[in-house]
Each structure stands twice: as C-alpha cells, then as structure tokens.
Amino acid sequence: MAASTPRAELHPGLDYGMRTARRHITALDGEGKSVFVPDRDILYCNRGGYAVSWTYATSEFPIDMTDNKDLNGFLSDDPSSPNSVVHTGSRIVNGGGVTFNTTNFSPGTETVMHRTVSLDFVAVVEGEMELELDSGEKVLLQPGVGHSWSFIFATKCAALSILVSL
Template identity: 30%
Template sequence: MGACGPGARHPVGTVGSRIFATRCIQLGEPIVALEIRRVVTGHDKNGRAIVLIDEIAKNVTSTRPGQAATVVWTTDKLPADNDGSIDASVRNVSTSESNGSVFRVVEYGPGVTPRMHRTDSIDYAVVISGEIDMQLDDSEVHLKAGDILVQRGTIHNWVNRGKEPCVIAFALIGAKPATAGGKTLHDVG
C-alpha cells in the first residue's frame, strides 16, 4: 500500500484520478480522507460562461469512525437559483436539505460504524469504487462499482464488509416524507 504519513495517498477511484483515500493506522483507528476536485461554473458580468471554482474540495468531514464526506454543492430551494458566485458547498446542511439539494461524495471504510437513518429526500447514488451492503428493515442488497441506487425515503444503513473503502456519489433532492399504511415516515438518524 505504500508508506503512511502526511501526504500519503492511495487511489481508490477512477474519476480522473482525483479521488484518493489516505489509509494509515493511528492508535488502531483508520484515518479516512477524501480528495475531490470540484469545478463549478457560472457567468461573468457579460453573461459569458466561466469557471468560478476549480479546486480540491476543502470541506471534508466525518460523522463517525470509518466514514468521510465532502459536500460538493447545495441548494436551499427548488428550482435552484443559478445566479451569483457564492460557494454553496460551505453552507451548513444536515444529511439532506428539505427544500433543496445536496451533492456529496462519501467514503465508507471497512467496518464503518453503523448508522440507520432515513431522509426526507429522494437520493440518487452512484457507487464509484469498492463494494458495500445496504441494509433495510428486513433485507439487504450488495452494491459494487458502477451500480446506481435510487433511495426513496427508506430507512437504511451502509455496511462495508470488504477490505477496501467504498466511494459513493450522492445527489439528495428534498422530497415530501414517505408514507406507508397511513403513517408518515419522517427523517430519522
């Protein structure tokens, strides 16, 4: 795997060789970090298309051991507003945005800490690299690189039983809470 230490990078994805995971052991815990290049376009004062942002995303966060995520872009309303030049990735958002959208890339390391959750959103997920199991209430589905998932407000958990990280790109679009048997299934977890 190569030497560990500051700047040690080991490719786990194939998107323009810009997704990397740093996997080193420190006090027995894996350190996981994403490096995602994001390019955001906009318009100059004359209405010409320009690149507003071209950088390695800086807002890598983790909500539990074995998981790292970077928000690429968010919107706070639908339809979205394409005006302005403010970096919408730095907005403080939860897992989903009830009246907008969140686009993020998440890496799940082997043995990632479980988190059963449901969002008030419709989620489009593309597995970029690795493999992962998605647990539902009473079933499970195995996903691998190239698979696409449409998550429609169902409670679920991500489990990586493999030896390599799994990287997934998610587009979460705000939606009404799902209902079943006359019961509203609100976001949880």
C-alpha cells in the same frame, strides 16, 4: 474556513486512503460569458469511520440561478445561508433543495439505520458496499425507508449521492 464550523475539517476523507477530490464549478460573469469559479478546498465532515462532503448544495428547488444566487449561497462562509458550504456534514440533506454529496468510507464501517426525507441517487465509484433495509432486504425500492450502509469488505469505498429534498 474550518473555524466557521467546528464539525468540518479539510479532507479527513484522505485519512481513509481516498483520492483528493476536485470540483469545477462554472458560472456566468458580468458580461454573460461562461467562466470557471475560483476553486476552494472541499470540506469533509468526519462522521466516525466515514467522511461526507457537500460537493454542491442548493437551498431551493427549482433552483434560482439569477445572478449566481445558488452559487453565491453555496460558496458563502455565512452560516445564515442554508446551502453554505460551512454546513457540510452537519446535515446530509439540505431541506427544500438538492445536495450532491461525496462520501468516503473506511473498511469495516457501518452507518446507523436511518431515513432521509429525500429521493436519493447513490453511485458507488470505488470499492463495494452492502445496503441493508430495516426489513433485512438488500434492495432499496422507494424513498423514505429505513436503511443502513455496511462496508464489510477489506477495500476502501467511495460513493456519490444526489439527494432531492421532498
């Protein structure tokens, strides 16, 4: 699987001392019963001091769940599927869809100042982080603004992000 996308590696987030993540995805089987989809390794992309994974991604919104279309696209190793897991880390936001990211940061890491064309919901689940806007302010009030993340603390940090493409 890693050969499909040279930028993605299995679990480099563990290099930053983070816990192993698991995801549980449910779907409907051919008889309409709820089932768990077979688990597969979560791919992380090492972005230099931090690692990003697509915990889940869709290629459109609203999501077409007919016959598990969104799920089949995500679990596909086919790079022609825009929401395929093989695109993990090659882009943070999946244009036109929704992306659920897990990000693991090592202490002392700073991201570059950037903007995403998305509405982002970020929850810190472990450690501390500092958000800096390009104006120098410390609070994010609206989407599409320039910002960077700093992990200046001595502890590791993990965050979950849901990004809705605009």
